[in-house]
Amino acid sequence: MIARPWNFSAGPSVLPEAVLTQAAHEMLDWHGSGMSVMEMSHRGSEFTQICDEAEADLRELLGVSDDYAVLFMQGGATAENAIVPLNLIGCGGQPRADYVVTGSWSSKSFKEAKKYGEVSLAASSDSVLNDGGKQWNAFTWVPAASDWQVRPDASYLHLCSNETIGGVELAQWPNPAELDAPDVPLVIDASSHFLSRPIDFSHVGMLYAGAQKNAGPAGVTVVIVRRDMIGHALPICPSAFDYANVARERSRFNTPPTYAIYIAGLVFKWLLSQGGLASIEAKNKQKADTLYGCLDQSSFYQTPVHPAYRSRMNVPFFLADPDLDATFLKGAKAAGLHQLKGHKTVGGMRASIYNAMTLEGVLALTDYLKSFEREHE
Numbered sequence: 371m372i373a374r375p376w377n378f379s380a381g382p383s384v385l386p387e388a389v390l391t392q393a394a395h396e397m398l399d400w401h402g403s404g405m406s407v408m409e410m411s412h413r414g415s416e417f418t419q420i421c422d423e424a425e426a427d428l429r430e431l432l433g434v435s436d437d438y439a440v441l442f443m444q445g446g447a448t449a450e451n452a453i454v455p456l457n458l459i460g461c462g463g464q465p466r467a468d469y470v471v472t473g474s475w476s477s478k479s480f481k482e483a484k485k486y487g488e489v490s491l492a493a494s495s496d497s498v499l500n501d502g503g504k505q506w507n508a509f510t511w512v513p514a515a516s517d518w519q520v521r522p523d524a525s526y527l528h529l530c531s532n533e534t535i536g537g538v539e540l541a542q543w544p545n546p547a548e549l550d551a552p553d554v555p556l557v558i559d560a561s562s563h564f565l566s567r568p569i570d571f572s573h574v575g576m577l578y579a580g581a582q583k584n585a586g587p588a589g590v591t592v593v594i595v596r597r598d599m600i601g602h603a604l605p606i607c608p609s610a611f612d613y614a615n616v617a618r619e620r621s622r623f624n625t626p627p628t629y630a631i632y633i634a635g636l637v638f639k640w641l642l643s644q645g646g647l648a649s650i651e652a653k654n655k656q657k658a659d660t661l662y663g664c665l666d667q668s669s670f671y672q673t674p675v676h677p678a679y680r681s682r683m684n685v686p687f688f689l690a691d692p693d694l695d696a697t698f699l700k701g702a703k704a705a706g707l708h709q710l711k712g713h714k715t716v717g718g719m720r721a722s723i724y725n726a727m728t729l730e731g732v733l734a735l736t737d738y739l740k741s742f743e744r745e746h747e
């Protein structure tokens with residue numbers, strides 16, 4: 371077996387080794403077909419089986435009802451920032467949508483959506499918060515739902531439920547009835563914590579996730595959309611991005627990213643074999659508690675995010691002395707701990723600990739954190 375380093379990349383990111391091994395075995399001959407999945411017609415019986423099974427397994431994992439279409443699309447969450455308003459901004463009558471901005475990704479979603487209608491800011495954490503005797507910088511916290519300004523006639527309310535760069539997670543999303551906008555469905559960019567915990571769909575109109583963070587390889591975007599919101603696309607919506615077309619053709623309106631769907635399908639089967647999302651959530655909680663616990667124990671390291679909104683998936687942290695950053699990263703790499711450099715807009719370090727990162731990997735990181743501190747404090 372090849373020694374693989376611990377990969378803390380934010381995305382594309384670590385995949386379960388069992389999935390990679392199975393894909394390697396099936397590379398030249400998928401289930402006696404004599405073909406690689408990459409070589410199959412997207413309309414043939416083999417790929418039809420792969421795609422339908424991926425959808426069925428994903429539905430089972432999420433417990434999502436047939437009121438929702440489950441689509442495999444392309445363009446990543448960035449393209450989805452346009453595809454969402456193109457499809458949904460008119461579904462409530464007026465071309466209106468409201469956005470909550472809690473970091474880099476939701477800022478981008480908000481900016482993109484403005485091209486397509488009357489888009490307004492419901493709430494933003496782009497300012498300093500004073501709380502618990504401390505100051506929290508912009509995009510390290512989430513505004514209280516009671517302060518969100520949601521227009522009752524908005525077609526949807528958009529959130530990013532896990533800001534990958536800032537490491538800010540919204541574990542629960544509000545009930546629109548409590549926001550005085552009971553009929554406004556939530557639209558959620560869940561890219562970087564999708565499948566890390568169970569999802570409550572009761573107020574969700576639409577949810578999307580680029581696969582390469584936690585669900586599979588780059589190239590496929592999962593879209594889950596309430597069927598009654600489909601069919602209101604703006605006339606300028608490209609036909610390949612119209613949810614009505616993609617849903618009618620079961621994700622095969624045009625050639626989908628077949629190999630990426632196959633690998634994501636193997637990840638879904640792996641998650642089912644792990645006991646499903648409640649069980650993976652317990653493991654993720656243990657890993658996050660272990661890492662934050664280690665960082666909290668010492669003033670040598672600092673975490674920027676308000677404790678109520680700490681992400682279980684993406685853990686940014688700083689060394690108290692940034693002059694040690696390069697030494698820290700070099701030593702980490704030598705210890706087999708890769709991709710710990712923080713995003714350039716935040717600086718410092720970031721450890722992404724997705725589903726496929728094991729507790730053993732997190733413990734290797736905490737061992738390194740402790741030994742680096744002993745050497746350099």
Ligand SMILES: *Cc1c(COP(=O)(O)O)cnc(C)c1O
Binds near residue numbers: 534583
């Ligand atoms: C990575 C990411 C994106 C962008 O994904 P692309 O596939 O690069 O378009 C958008 N939103 C979130 C929350 C992400 O983590």
